[in-house]
Amino acid sequence: MSKSTQIELILAKIETVYGEDSNPEAALNAFKVANGQLTPLNVETAALDYKKPTFGNNEQIIVGESMKITGDIYVAGSGTPGKAPPVGVLLRGCGWAETLVPSVSADYNPISVGFESLTNNCYKDGILHKGTGCRGTFTADFTAKQVPKFSFDFTGRFVPVIDAPMPADTDYSGFITPKAAIPAFTGDISLLGVANPKTKSFTLDTKTEVVKPEWVNFDEISIVNRLPEGKAEIEMGSIAEKDWFAAVREQQKGEVLYTHGVDAGNICEVKYPSAMVTSPTYGDNQKTLTMQLTVTPLITNGNDDVLISFK
Numbered sequence: 001m002s003k004s005t006q007i008e009l010i011l012a013k014i015e016t017v018y019g020e021d022s023n024p025e026a027a028l029n030a031f032k033v034a035n036g037q038l039t040p041l042n043v044e045t046a047a048l049d050y051k052k053p054t055f056g057n058n059e060q061i062i063v064g065e066s067m068k069i070t071g072d073i074y075v076a077g078s079g080t081p082g083k084a085p086p087v088g089v090l091l092r093g094c095g096w097a098e099t100l101v102p103s104v105s106a107d108y109n110p111i112s113v114g115f116e117s118l119t120n121n122c123y124k125d126g127i128l129h130k131g132t133g134c135r136g137t138f139t140a141d142f143t144a145k146q147v148p149k150f151s152f153d154f155t156g157r158f159v160p161v162i163d164a165p166m167p168a169d170t171d172y173s174g175f176i177t178p179k180a181a182i183p184a185f186t187g188d189i190s191l192l193g194v195a196n197p198k199t200k201s202f203t204l205d206t207k208t209e210v211v212k213p214e215w216v217n218f219d220e221i222s223i224v225n226r227l228p229e230g231k232a233e234i235e236m237g238s239i240a241e242k243d244w245f246a247a248v249r250e251q252q253k254g255e256v257l258y259t260h261g262v263d264a265g266n267i268c269e270v271k272y273p274s275a276m277v278t279s280p281t282y283g284d285n286q287k288t289l290t291m292q293l294t295v296t297p298l299i300t301n302g303n304d305d306v307l308i309s310f311k
Contacts, residue, residue: 003124003125003126003127004125005125007123007124007125007126007166008036008122008123008124008125009026009030009121009122009123009166009167009170010030010031010033010036010069010071010120010121010122010123011024011025011026011029011030011031011120011121011122011123012024012029012031012089012090012093012118012119012120012121012134013025013028013029013089013118013119014089014092014093014116014117014118015116015117015118015119015132015133018117018133018220019117019132019133019157019219019220020132021119021130021132021159022118022119023119024119024120024121025167025169026167026168026169026170026171027167027169027170027171028171029089030170030171030172031071031073031086031090032073032074032086032172032175033071033072033073034071034072034073034074034149035070035071035072035151036069036070036071036122037069037070037071038067038068038069038122038124038129039067039068039069040067040129040161041065041067041158041161042065042066042067042068042158043062043064043065044062044063044064044065045060045061045062045063046060046061046063047059047060047061048060048061064212064214065158066131066155066156066157066158066212066221067129067130067131067155067156067157067158067159068131068153068154068155068156069120069122069131069134069154069156070151070152070153070154071151071152072149072150072151072152073086073087073090073149073150073152074147074148074149074150074178075087075140075142075147075148075149075150075178075260075261075268076175076176076177076178076179076261076266076268077106077176077261077265077266077267077268077310077311078106078174078176078265078310079176079265079266080265081103081104081105081264081265081310081311082100082101082102082103082104082105082106083100083106083265084098084100084106084310085106085174085310086174086175087150088106088108088310089118090118090136090138090150090152090154091108091138091150091308092108092116092118093116093117093118093134093135093136093154094135094136094137094138094152094206094208094223095110095111095112095115095135095208095223095226096108096109096110096111096308097109097110097111097303104311105309105310105311106309106310107307107308107309107310108307108308108309109303109304109306109307109308110206110226110228110303110305110306111303112226112302112303115135115223117132117133117134117135117221118134118135118154118156119131119132119134119156120134120154120156123164123166123167125166126163126164126165126166127161127162127163127164128161128162128163128164129159129161130159130161131154131155131156131157131158131159132156132157132159133156133157133219133220133221134154134155134156134157134221135154135155135156135210135221135222135223136152136153136154136155136208136210137152137153137206137207137208137209137210138150138151138152138153138206138208139151139203139204139205139206140203140204140270140308141201141203142181142201142202142203142258142260142270143181143200143201143202143203144181144182144199144200144201145180145181145182146180146181147178147179147180147181148178148180148181148260148268153210155210155212155221156221157219157221176265176266179260179261179266181260184262185260185261185262186199186259186260186262187259187260187261187262187267187269188257188259189202189257189258189259190255190256190257191232191234191254191256191277191293191295192242192247192252192253192254192255192256192275192277193242193254194234194241194242197234197235197237198234198235199232199233199234199235199258200233200234200235200283200285200290201231201232201233202230202231202232202233202258202270203230203231203232204228204229204230204270204306205228205229205230206226206228206306207226207227207228207229208223208225208226209223209224209225209226209227210222210223210224211224228296228297228305228306229294229295229296229297230256230272230275230294230295230296230297231292231293231294231295232256232277232292232293232295233283233285233290233291233292233293234290234291234293235285235288235289235290235291236282236289236290236291244277244280244291244293245280247277248277248278248279248280251276252276252277253274253275253276253298254274254275255271255272255273255274255275256271256272256275256295256297257269257270257271257272258270258271264311265311267310267311268308268309268310268311269307269308269309269310269311270306270307270308271306271307271308271309272295272297272298272305272306272307273300273304273305273307274297274298274299274300274305275295275296275297275298275305276295276296276298277293277294277295277296278293278294278296279292279293279294280292280293281293
């Protein structure tokens with residue numbers, strides 16, 4: 001029987017013990033994913049280096065295998081301040097800790113130890129692909145006249161693929177409608193002391209390094225480093241208003257804030273308590289001169305360089 005490329009379902013659930021299937025359920029752990037891509041099986045091989053009487057390949061032995069799943073989640077809250085948004089599970093799988101402040105916010109900060117992991121399921125029209133011990137990295141993109149999104153890249157341990165019927169009880173009710181990056185749905189923005197500059201785009205790449213160490217007796221996906229970097233493109237004003245070239249040369253530091261959303265329960269705030277800018281480059285926004293900057297978040301006490309809050 002032929003399979004449709006249009007029928008797909010992705011589930012994800014935090015594991016209690018690393019690598020042990022947490023058994024995600026469609027009624028509780030389904031994700032609305034755009035641009036999903038599945039690498040069902042990635043193998044590493046070693047060739048048997050036999051000498052032989054003719055040219056040609058020797059047999060190759062599999063020495064490593066994994067699966068990968070990527071996709072976009074549109075930026076949105078839970079609808080209720082203090083309640084974790086659906087995307088919170090994926091942030092936790094990328095090495096971020098979750099703190100819920102009742103009736104106020106769901107806060108996420110990067111951590112350097114004690115990483116959680118996910119079991120990810122991907123159904124392809126009756127074919128079930130599963131990855132355990134999944135960990136990953138993500139980017140965030142807030143670009144004018146687009147729907148802001150988080151883009152995730154997870155690597156997991158391969159589990160044999162099986163036939164499985166598409167779940168009949170998929171529930172997406174936890175996902176509320178996202179808002180576009182337009183003036184009506186944009187809150188406060190600040191960049192090294194400049195309040196609410198006209199902003200074309202604001203992006204963050206967490207640059208989390210995810211590897212598969214080579215052990216003879218353990219199979220693990222590990223997070224080993226994180227060096228986040230952002231970019232911002234804003235309208236270029238006069239030098240008197242803000243000398244960005246001096247800001248770069250003097251290694252000025254300051255707070256960076258981007259707020260998407262204005263309605264309680266659907267506000268996402270990205271904050272760098274301390275950051276510096278580099279690589280000043282001119283850009284063009286429909287014949288309006290812009291300044292493009294690389295924005296590097298800096299740690300103060302550790303694990304506090306980037307903060308994401310849903311309010």
